[in-house]
Amino acid sequence: DIQMTQSPSSLSASVGDRVTITCRASQGIANYLAWYQQKPGQVPRLLIYAASTLQSGVPSRFSGSGSGTDFTLTISSLQPEDVGNYYCQKYNSAPYTFGQGTKLEIK
Amino acid sequence: QLQLQESGPGLVRPSETLSLTCTVSDGSISSRSYYWGWIRQPPGKGLEWIGSIYYSGSTYYNESLKSRVTMSVDTPKNQFSLRLNSVTAADTAVYYCARSLGGYCRGGRCSPGWFDPWGHGTLVTVSS
Numbered sequence: 001d002i003q004m005t006q007s008p009s010s011l012s013a014s015v016g017d018r019v020t021i022t023c024r025a026s027q028g029i030a031n032y033l034a035w036y037q038q039k040p041g042q043v044p045r046l047l048i049y050a051a052s053t054l055q056s057g058v059p060s061r062f063s064g065s066g067s068g069t070d071f072t073l074t075i076s077s078l079q080p081e082d083v084g085n086y087y088c089q090k091y092n093s094a095p096y097t098f099g100q101g102t103k104l105e106i107k
Numbered sequence: 108q109l110q111l112q113e114s115g116p117g118l119v120r121p122s123e124t125l126s127l128t129c130t131v132s133d134g135s136i137s138s139r140s141y142y143w144g145w146i147r148q149p150p151g152k153g154l155e156w157i158g159s160i161y162y163s164g165s166t167y168y169n170e171s172l173k174s175r176v177t178m179s180v181d182t183p184k185n186q187f188s189l190r191l192n193s194v195t196a197a198d199t200a201v202y203y204c205a206r207s208l209g210g211y212c213r214g215g216r217c218s219p220g221w222f223d224p225w226g227h228g229t230l231v232t233v234s235s
Contacts, residue, residue, distance in 0.1 A: 096159065
């Protein structure tokens, strides 16, 4: 099975910072990658699909890029409400695995 | 706007069967464009895909759970269900149902993709 590895596992950044989270697949998955945000105590929310397509209603400070094995989620200017866990998910084929998550905190 | 709601017992005894139902509202489970999935999250941990089902009954299961999982669809009721047998404490988790779309397509047939929207989730505790 293809493994999905996120880095870092956690990070702390200041409001207004540019934040980048990486997701690496152990084999190529083209652009079949989604990103989710899970705020504390809340349900996961789809942010990005097809590696770089922003889901409707998601703030434009979020962006995704990558193809093949290496993907990034970028927050251009971190806001206090962005605190939470972020997960990538592959969907090129079963199993539809999630990354282990990245915990994002505010300094 | 499509909504999903999980229902079922919040407490299951070890070795017994966990049964959950997801009711879909403001949309049809019989749409040919979507799969329907279950995802779980143990307390304080990450997300684990359990399985996905098409309205026709076609399924994809996580191999690590496949021997214990059964998913089904009830199109007249607009519901789909999860059964997980022989549960242990390791199955304690918040269980989410979600719609799945956008997967790989070949020969006019598509597979599951990303998950959106999600139900609110239901905590199932395995304990005697």
